[in-house]
């Protein structure tokens with residue numbers, strides 16, 4: 001894992017976007033796995049400044065809160081439309097998404113696993129860091145899930161977005177599994193935001209354990225980890 005410390009969020013966002021632009025220049029129709037949350041928002045805004053080069057890029061949603069409808073203002077779907085798909089003008093035929101309604105969960109996981117198998121490894125996977133060391137919704141546990149799956153959420157994950165508990169508290173999430181992440185050709189791991197010092201310390205021990213899913217990234221050959229001053 002290549003670690004770079006950036007002075008602030010703006011610098012982290014610019015650096016991350018420049019890494020993506022570089023990849024897209026060589027591989028215009030690459031498959032981009034998109035995280036949500038505060039960490040990648042600035043990076044998406046930087047990418048939007050060069051939107052013309054993203055005319056062929058394909059996007060797949062990384063995770064989604066269970067139960068809440070896709071059109072809910074706090075869904076990952078709404079976030080991606082606002083910050084990535086709209087500004088970069090990614091048409092529907094270049095975007096792969098999934099629904100988390102309880103009656104479709106199993107079928108959606110199956111469909112997403114088929115999609116990932118048929119479309120090969122993700123070219124770029126964007127990851128943020130959960131306060132408890134999670135990546136996507138792969139939460140600390142005795143065992144981790146390799147495939148796209150329904151994930152039980154830690155309390156700290158649900159508490160991360162207070163708006164979510166206003167009548168739509170998600171009991172679970174759907175997300176890409178550890179294999180999907182680890183098979184990615186390039187991972188851009190963004191660590192920014194308060195309350196992550198413990199998780200950062202745990203990662204920097206360079207010991208791999210299921211108590212900190214992010215620690216598995218030490219085994220990946222091509223991770224750019226960008227950390228800003230708010231997270232250390």
Ligand SMILES: O=C1O[C@H](COP(=O)(O)O)[C@@H](O)[C@H](O)[C@H]1O
Pocket residue numbers: 035036037038039040063127128129130131135136137157160192193
């Ligand atoms: O719960 C989550 O948190 C992480 C980090 O969120 P952020 O708002 O601090 O960026 C996010 O990357 C992850 O996708 C989500 O599951």
